Amino acid sequence: MNVSCRMSSRRSRGSVLVTTAIALSLIVITLLGTQIGYLMLVKRELQKTADLAALSGAQSLQPFSCTDAKSAAVTNAVQNMPPLLPPLAAADVECGNWDPDKREGPQHFGAPDTGQFFNAVRVQLSRTPALLLPSISGGQPFTLTVQALAAQRQPLASLSIRSTLLTVDSKQSDLLNALLGGLLGGSLTVTAAGWQGLLDTNVKLLSFLDQLKLDLNISAANYDQVLATNVDAGVLLQAMITVMERSGATATASVQALKSLLVSVQAAPFTLKLADLLGVASGTDAAGLSTELQLFQLVQGMIQVANGKNGLAADVPVTVPGIANITTKVRVVEPPQVSAVGNPALINASLGVGDPNRIYVRTAQVRVLLSVDLSKITGVLSNVLSTVTAALSPIINFLNSVLTLNLGTILSDLVATVACGGIFPACQVTQVIYAEALPAPIDIGISSGNGSALVTGHACNAADSKSLNVLANTSVARLNVGTVSNIFSSSQPATAAPVRIVEIGYREAKFDSCVLSLICSPKKWKTASGTFVENIANAKKTVISGLGLVVNSDIGGSVSGTALTYISPSAANLPEIDAAPYDGVGPDPSFKAISASSIVKSLGSTLGGIQIRPYSSDSSGILGGLLNGTLSLISNLLSTLQTMINNALGPLLDPTVNALLDLLGIDLAKAEIGARLSCNRGAELVY
Structure with a gap:
């Protein structure tokens, strides 16, 4: 009887220990998860701070000066930096040239070359936030690093x-x-x-x-x-x-x-x-x-x-x-x-x-x-034709002056001869000029x-x-x-x-007699x-x-x-x-x-x-x-x-x-x- 009771008591104590161990493990896991979640939240806030600071700096960036851009980025970060972290410093802000066609990836960013100018701002943040439960992680700090690169939209x-x-x-x-x-x-x-x-x-x-x-x-x-x-x-x-x-x-x-x-x-x-x-x-x-x-x-x-x-x-x-x-x-x-x-x-x-x-x-x-x-067109044809007809003699004289034509004799009309045809010699064939208007x-x-x-x-x-x-x-x-x-x-x-x-041109004509x-x-x-x-x-x-x-x-x-x-x-x-x-x-x-x-x-x-x-x-x-x-x-x-x-x-x-x-x-x-x-x-x- 006593032996049985002692065995039951030992079983109960073992069960409590197991349960306690599991509970403690869950608590540790929960605390670690909370710590990690906190760090992720801080990193997300840091990333947002970097993003907004880079955008603000890029909007104020001058082609050949970084002063206004750094000032704008630092001012913007003051409003967004998570509490208890050092503010953004001017040294964390870098101006440069972003060119996806000519610069190597993944950022395509660097100092402007000859003939180039500032068109982008990069913000890099490395901060070490305080730990919620330093003893859980052995008191080792975690440094969070984020960066953001913002480029000016090009003019259109x-x-x-x-x-x-x-x-x-x-x-x-x-x-x-x-x-x-x-x-x-x-x-x-x-x-x-x-x-x-x-x-x-x-x-x-x-x-x-x-x-x-x-x-x-x-x-x-x-x-x-x-x-x-x-x-x-x-x-x-x-x-x-x-x-x-x-x-x-x-x-x-x-x-x-x-x-x-x-x-x-x-x-x-x-x-x-x-x-x-x-x-x-x-x-x-x-x-x-x-x-x-x-x-x-x-x-x-x-x-x-x-x-x-x-x-x-x-x-x-x-x-x-x-x-x-x-x-x-x-x-x-x-x-x-x-x-x-x-x-x-x-x-x-x-x-x-x-x-x-x-x-x-x-x-x-x-x-x-x-x-x-x-x-x-009414009148144009008749006017041109009558004008040309009245000038046939000057036209003939002009054509005769063009040596390359070799025209021979051209007349304005057929001319009668003394006697030809029938018992007389045949009537001569004559070249008679014509002019056609607007053909x-x-x-x-x-x-x-x-x-x-x-x-x-x-x-x-x-x-x-x-x-x-x-x-x-x-x-x-x-x-x-x-x-x-x-x-x-x-x-x-x-x-x-x-x-x-x-x-x-001309037509050839003759009389029969x-x-x-x-x-x-x-x-x-x-x-x-x-x-x-x-x-x-x-x-x-x-x-x-x-x-x-x-x-x-x-x-x-x-x-x-x-x-x-x-x-x-x-x-x-x-x-x-x-x-x-x-x-x-x-x-x-x-x-x-x-x-x-x-x-x-x-x-x-x-x-x-x-x-x-x-x-x-x-x-x-x-x-x-x-x-x-x-x-x-x-x-x-x-x-x-x-x-x-x-x-x-x-x-x-x-x-x-x-x-x-x-x-x-x-x-x-x-x-x-x-x-x-x-x-x-x-x-x-x-x-």
């Missing part, structure tokens, strides 16, 4: 092109529908109010790209994939519509215009990459895409990009008062780039447009061919020059003082008048050959087969020469370019990237004209100065080289014809055709370049 600059076309009336609306519809290979039915709405409405680029990311199911953080994806034009237009409707513009004219365009594009679908239209530097963050674009410029640019790929020459119906037969064809040779965003600090101005980091926009390069049949249409080819703008430099100074330097260039436009066959070639410049205003120069049988004309017939319409014509005109003239263009400088502190002169659209009085000062010279006016003066000259001709009427005869013999005739043709061509540049050229962007005086620059964009943690 943007350029955009807009049309200064202010209003669209019904006539211009019809032209736009025919023009842009023809470039697409289809038709458009947008109203004048719709086009006006597109002119008056801007869309935020960021909202547009965000909507496209959703529509295309793209999950990438940046927008590079959106810009590089081939997208159906209908998807692009629908994204614009969605963005506009989300902003409350459901029933506006601009939305209705976009919906009309969507219907037309779905009937003649095409795809394009937004990168072909918008120049956005790779990796540009959302803040850099907060600029706005004119809807009209965006839609017109899309269509011009499409035409640059499909190669269609659009037939555009143009009606000019007094001219019945005029055809117009249009083709985009080089599409526009209507907007560009990038880091101006990366630009190497010496590389020009070859710089991979360029911020560059340009207008479209367009070619237009007007073909005019002046013979259908061919006159082609007027216009190759528009590009208007372009390139950021060449910037300055981000103290406070809000900043500037952006832009070089605007206008390439030479070209006017070709005559016979133009290669206007739409993308591999060679357009060239005109002389076109005939008057065709000059004449008696005493008084009685002659009817004139008979030699045909191509060698027989003689009475009907002059069947006579063979031998072309000798032609009075023709040709113009191959360069118009406008800038050799050295025009410097455009956008300067703030007046915020409207050089707004922030994400600034709201200008709503002040008068023109938007952030837009500047790309060219002061009007190409349309230059075209008019060039057309008004054409000259008519005598040319050789082959048997088909194609004009060759200039004839070196005695021009004074026909100078009065040439002068009179020039006046007639100038007066006939003058109406071509009436408001209707001017509007067509304006809508195409040919008149670079109607294009403006807008600039924006954000310098102080804060900082971000990069390590």
Whole structure:
């Protein structure tokens, strides 16, 4: 009995000891966990302190001075340093240059090299916090080390092109529908109010790209994939519509215009990459895409990009008062780039447009061919013909003065002889001159020059003082008048050959018989087969020469370019990237004209100065080289014809055709370049 009790007592004591040991172990583990948790909490607070101090320092960092950055970092750390720890010292703050492209990882940080400047702040903290339970860890201190690297967000600059076309009336609306519809290979039915709405409405680029990311199911953080994806034009237009409707513009004219365009594009679908239209530097963050674009410029640019790929020459119906037969064809040779965003600090101005980091926009390069049949204009044909007929004798004298022709005898009419034919010798065959007025249409080819703008430099100074330097260039436009066959070639410049205003030649004729120069049988004309017939319409014509005109003239263009400088502190002169659209009085000062010279006016003066000259001709009427005869013999005739043709061509540049050229962007005086620059964009943690 006693033995049994003693054994039970020993078992109980053993059980208590085991339980106590387990409990003590759990207590120790809990205390150790508390100690570790405390240290982790302190380290997290230290990391937060370092992060915020680095960000504060980077925001105050000057390009060549670290003083303000260190002061800002130390001040910020005072507010965030965990209690009972030494404050952040200036020695814990280091300024340097962060360059992920040129410096080795993982931090890509170091002292600035030649030509570089401070753009990042690194904060390193090593602190030894007091232990909650020093006896648990044997009293050994734990040193916690953290570091943070914050870099300044780089400046961002943007350029955009807009049309200064202010209003669209019904006539211009019809032209736009025919023009842009023809470039697409289809038709458009947008109203004048719709086009006006597109002119008056801007869309935020960021909202547009965000909507496209959703529509295309793209999950990438940046927008590079959106810009590089081939997208159906209908998807692009629908994204614009969605963005506009989300902003409350459901029933506006601009939305209705976009919906009309969507219907037309779905009937003649095409795809394009937004990168072909918008120049956005790779990796540009959302803040850099907060600029706005004119809807009209965006839609017109899309269509011009499409035409640059499909190669269609659009037939555009143009009606000019007094001219019945005029055809117009249009083709985009080089599409526009209507907007560009990038880091101006990366630009190497010496590389020009070859710089991979360029911020560059340009207008479209367009070619237009007007073909005019002046013979259908009332009075022109008869006036030219009567003028030439009255000058046949001077023409004959001139032709005889051209030794290389070796014409022999040419007469203005068949002359009777004393006696020929019948019992007399056969009547002589005579060369009788003829002149045919306006036998061919006159082609007027216009190759528009590009208007372009390139950021060449910037300055981000103290406070809000900043500037952006832009070089605007206008390439030479070209006017070709005559016979133009290669206007739409993308591999060679357009060239005109002389076109005939008057065709000059002779027919061969004779009398069957004449008696005493008084009685002659009817004139008979030699045909191509060698027989003689009475009907002059069947006579063979031998072309000798032609009075023709040709113009191959360069118009406008800038050799050295025009410097455009956008300067703030007046915020409207050089707004922030994400600034709201200008709503002040008068023109938007952030837009500047790309060219002061009007190409349309230059075209008019060039057309008004054409000259008519005598040319050789082959048997088909194609004009060759200039004839070196005695021009004074026909100078009065040439002068009179020039006046007639100038007066006939003058109406071509009436408001209707001017509007067509304006809508195409040919008149670079109607294009403006807008600039924006954000310098102080804060900082971000990069390590």
